[in-house]
Amino acid sequence: MMKNTSAKEVTLVGLSKTFITSSRGEVRAVQHVDLTINPGDFVTLLGPSGCGKTTLLRMIAGFEMPTAGKILIDGEDVISKTPDKRDLGMVFQNYALFPHLNVFQNIAYGLKIKKLSQKEISERVLDGLKVVKMDDFAERVPAQLSGGQQQRVALVRALVMKPGVLLFDEPLSNLDAKLRIHMREEIRKIQKEFGITAVYVTHDQSEAMAMSDKVVILKDGIIQQVGTPQDVYQHPKNEFVANFIGKANILDGTILAKGEASTVVEIEGASFEIPMAVSWNKGERVRVVVRPEAVTMGRADIKAKLIKTVYMGVSQDYWLSLQGKEFEVSDYNPSAKQIYSGGQTVGIGFDGKSLHIIEPDDK
């Protein structure tokens, strides 16, 4: 298959959607979303269920009407266009294969509507099936395929249309864990090969981290942060993002000194130089994100009471009590290290480079 040179850009401007439901009244599913998705990028919409990510995707697809705002595809406003006229492809959570058509006919469905020649249709379909190594399955009907196979067919059905933008609505959530990891690598590989623009909805943060060029984190219909996977993990904007992407301990601290590119923060009597500039002033209270794996046990920076510990194989996990909250530590490669047992007071420490300051609660 040829590389897709027609990857398109998607721009959302002030996009909002309010549902009126009988049980819950008005639901603001999506609120003033501004977002630009560059051609050829893999962008994930990530958030817990009910955060509006699927609604956002369905508005781009043309199934839902925005209450306000614009959707531009390559600069053209598509709101008044029906889904079939938007040059999109979509892969659904439940595969959505046509149960009355076989694999070949499923993939050929859109090509036939495009009125391509028989020869080209069959070439494209068979090429597409080769991409997902399913060339022997053309005659099967969807009911005879496993979930993973069905989703591959659905992916090919979307790909053969060479759409400007490919939409994914939690395509892997019905598959088992192992297959999910395999499929996400496959999808990412194919997307890169084809150079296609992809918008991918998921609630699984590891999926988002593993696949995306850019992650968009949503909560209550509002964008919390947009960034590369490294960005959102290392520099979460707020507590929600910090907690949603990986695990996070949030500690209170006070700014001791401010520099051009670093800030010194005092936490529980110990001071840490964190390599980031902040807008807050010296003496102000801030909150600091400490990832469980960034903590070193047995250092004397901060003392805390150890509540319990669990051996996880890859790590020894500890739960400490610090600042009146639970503080989690993951100590990797435990077989080479000292194991502490519950009840005692232990010393912990961390490197300022692995810390990150977020806005205080009241902002």
Next chain:
Amino acid sequence: MKRSERWSNSLKQFIFTVRDPVLLVSILCVAVVVVMFIIIPMFTILKESVIGTGHFSLESYVKIFRSSFDLEIIWNTIKLGLTVSAIGTAVAFLFAYASVYLRIPNKKLFNILSILPMISPPFVISLAAILLFGRSGIISYGIFGVRNDIYGFWGLALTQVLSFFPIGYLMLTNLLQNIDPSIEEAAQALGSSQRKVFTSVTLPLMLPGIANAALLIFIQSLADFGNAIVIGGNFTTMAVQIYQQGIGSYDMVGATALAVILLLISILAFYLQNSVIGKRSYITVTGKAAKQRVLIADKKATIPVYIVCMMISLFVVGMYILVPYGSFVRLWGVDYSFTLRWIKYVLTIGRRYIMDSMTLSVIATPIASLLGIISAFLIVRKTFPGKRLLEASILMAIALPGTVLGLGYVYTYNTPPIILTGTAFILVAALVIRSMPVGTRSAIAALKQIDPSIEEAASICGASSKKVFSSVTVPLIRPVIFSSLVYAFIRGMTLVSTIIFLVSAKWQMLTVAIMNQVDQGLYGAANAYCLVLIALVGAVMAILSLLLKRLGININEGY
């Protein structure tokens, strides 16, 4: 959100929905049909009943409630409905329980039994009852030598029970099959005897379903015109009285008021059936229970039930055989010698009735089926203002007594601006409205089973909404489409109540011809007409099912 904002939002939503002009056209089509042939006729009846005398008054209603004659008719109808509903539900439950729970032979016969009333004109049972127990009946006069008077309450109750219990049977069987056997096994494991399981688990679980079936039969009995007019005699029901007042004695205002009352009772029962009881069901109707039920083989239970069910079954089947038999008999009750005279009669003089009935039904069938499916599609899949009203009107039309609808048509389309009475058009409209709502309902159920993302996938692949409908939706609900076609055709051929108001010198219907023959006591001709009608319906069904087999479609198949 402010009111004006809400309005602008729903306007926006409407414009969004009808970005596709095909959708706009189909919404308008369905809306026009529903408004013209359901809403306006009902409204006209209501209007006529209060201002028929020239100014607004409730006089016609007061008259009804003052007249002991009218009150008796109302009471008759309700009394009959309750009796038929009680006995009919009991028989239906017995059959359903036997079919699902007991290890007894000849269960196939039950299913034949449940199909028979659906493919025959509504008064075949009455006709057969007259042939058996009437003044010249083979049992009453032939065996016992009495000139029995079957006409009246008990005759009508008998025929209605036999006509309507199969509907209840189908419904209850479906529900019983959906009870998970492990629930009853759990009761047994806790120490219940078989009898105790029945009274403490099965029966309470079924109560909402039984109430539902009872209401369904009650509604059928209320609306029944065919049996009531043939065998009711001096026992008049509301459906018959509306017809006689509206057509015969031309007390139109009285007829409309009575129609409104009948309509209200029917809608109330329908509402109870669908909202109150329907929602209290403990049994989910989606999918069959996964486990096979261990059938009860206890002879003390199976033998008596089997005997009772067989007796009723054979009796009903006998009645259906009697009618064709009667068409070859010279003069019932007097001369039982073989003759082809009646068959010849209906094929010559009666030919135009047969042709008219066939023509109109054949025209109405695809229209009803298509409208049913399109309306279901719009209701399930699309958002547009007035959708709820549209859905409510169509579903309510299921409960509309045929005579009420017929009277509505006479009233609405007898006078300018639109005069349609006597035309084929209004007859086709009546046939369509009498069968479309059931099609809509089953298509709604079928569409709800289909994941909407399959249609969305088609649309994303570049299919217009017309293409999505024809290449995905229609193939996926094929079984429903074919069954709605069959239903619409049968309904068209067997309908009496509504069309009896609408036939004219130009357009006649077979069922009305049969009724006229019965009215004049010409049972031979009536039997022969019935035979022709059943044969035609049977032939069309056979051709359709052959066609389905050829096309490789299993009518029970579901995705």
